[in-house]
Amino acid sequence: MSKASLSKLGDAAFERTDKVSAELLALTYGSFVRQLLIDYEDAEEVNAQLAKMGYNIGVRLVDDFLAKSNAPPCASFADTADIVAKVAFKMFLGVPALVGSWSSDRRTFSLVFTDNPLAEFTELPEKWGGVWYSNVLCGVIKGALEMVQMEVDARFVRCTLRGEDLNEIRVTLLQVLQEKPPVDDE
């Protein structure tokens, strides 16, 4: 399916979904990250907690995506990348992402986006320079893809809150999980 028609699918899916106020989301998420920083006092630990929570969201949210997005099945990991960027990002965050920087083995790609609804009002204090503020997104991607048999690693490499001009998540396919039972089960 062409990228243009995937974008249309994303727009349509976004139109259909129930909306919540972007401010409510940004403020809830913000106070939530702050509380984690207070509780754990360590940037790395907070990043890990955010990823873990994202994972738990992803394994549940993927059914919502599959039931409502009308996205076509993925014949390749490149299709998956396009669908995550054009359809899923648009449907759940309201902003599409761009796919780029494929590795030569075609197993790693970057999701790039500039507007981040989670970080709309956020300025990261210097003290917490090591925090990937929106790390929950990495977890969501990991959890969601794992439910459709793709084990991936997802991590932020650029973030506008760190003074860079865009957000970039690097996604690497580790393996395609096989759920088929063994034929010889004796």
Place this chain on the structure above:
Amino acid sequence: MAVQSLFVVNKAGGLMFQRTYGETAPRLTPNDYLHLASTFHGMQLLVQELSPSPLPKSITAPTGGIRALETPSLSLAALTSPTGVQFFVTADVATERLGALLAEVYRVYSDVVMKNPFYVLDMPIRCERWESAVRGVVERHARLSG
């Protein structure tokens, strides 16, 4: 022409939900329903193995498997989500729009079951909103199919 029974089976073949809506559906014991669900799950895997031509290329979940089954006295429709959850419904013979009914049930499942933070994945669904939402879907289907 009406929907008789709805089943939801997890990816390991365990029964997550079963309700009988039709008046003429046979009443079985809970144990029988468990057996039925896991047998059907096994049959799904089997028919995919038997498929004479390769399945459509997909790196995600299996796209083969039973979608519809007809006997002289029963229609059965099944939908397997890419995450491996299986929905199937039995109905009076020649009942129409069963595929649409299952797609609707899947949407309801993704909303009221998966988004319920206290629902544990792959466990039996015991949730009031799900019960009433599914009943609503079945009743709407009955009205539309007249």
